[in-house]
Amino acid sequence: MTKFPQTKCQWLILWAIGLIGGTISVIIPLIFYLSYLGDDKVNVSVMNATLTEFNYTKNTLYYNLILNISISHTVYYDYIDASMMYQNISFDSQTVVMFNKSFSELHMNLRGQHVMAFITNQISKLNKQKMYGVYHIHLKLCPMFRFETNKLMPIIHCDLQVSLKSNKETTPIDGFHATKCDLRYDLSD
Known part of the structure; x- marks a missing residue:
């Protein structure tokens, strides 16, 4: 007692x-x-993006996106989970191991196919983007810290507009413009 x-x-x-x-x-x-965890301590930009395939046929999306991402930070990350989304549907992810504390260049190739059923307005949006040759792709990066941060998770959002590069072209008509990404914090469960 x-x-x-x-x-x-x-x-x-x-x-x-x-x-x-x-x-x-x-x-x-x-x-x-x-x-x-200061916002000013993490700067992320997609420096280059090359889209060589983006085709939706019979409920399957075929894609090939090559990315060069610049990350400057003052925090040690063990790795970064990257996921790609199109029209709010996640369809590919990749884990990248980090080696350098102060600056990192990430080179990623997100390539494959994913079965996904679009509704009518998503198909019309896809067809419109296909007509212009520029696709709006969302990239989400989730860094995993060396130290546990418990409930507060930084999530990096990159909204990309990527031109489809055909085999005949050396570069897309508009090219890709470097895109600065946004850092937001999300409460994890």
């Missing part, structure tokens, strides 16, 4: 221990957050 403090001195000691423990449990994560 647990004994409760009997004297005022015992209560005071118990209260001081609780106060110190509670203060430490709040201050240490706050210091970590302020030191490592």
